[in-house]
Amino acid sequence: MPVPAVVSLDPTTYALFVLAAVTLIVTPGPDTLFVLSRGLEDRGLGLRAAGGVTLGILFHTALVVAGLAALYRRVPGAERAVTLVGGLYLCYLGLASLRSAGGDETPEEGGLRQGFLVNALNPQVALFFLAFLPGFAAGGGGSAIAALGGTYAALTAVYLGLVALAANAAARLLTADSTQIWLDRVAGGVLLALGGWLLLT
Structure with a gap:
């Protein structure tokens, strides 16, 4: 009976991977800022956004395992096209947040999909995983890469969940209607800034 590829992961290598992953995850980036902006608006929305980002990481892990992530490098313009779509989507979310600033509606059901x-x-996430995960897989193949990607996703879920809760706790301390409108506008501005950054890079 063959030994599962994940068993071939050296404990020291795995520990180094976890350390590297935690360092990368806690470094502020688009995902963290997105969850933060959603958490400022609503706790459930923030947690669902964190869950959506986690699903996105698993999606990119699957692309790497299937060898599809490499298409971003091989197909001319593919990476830029997906980046533009992502930037436009973030701008759309930012404008929607600005329009609803101070309103009572909190579309929690959209948080998971949005994240x-x-x-x-x-596509930068896919390219990053394409370069990052195989280096720690130690020749373990797709199963080892999937296990590492799952670990990264789990660590991300915990961290971004805490970010969402912390953002909402801070927002709840400021309960004035004018303050809530300001927080919603900040959230929308963050999303617009992220979208603009993707469109211009």
């Missing part, structure tokens, strides 16, 4: 699309429409 997934924000992450999935960022």
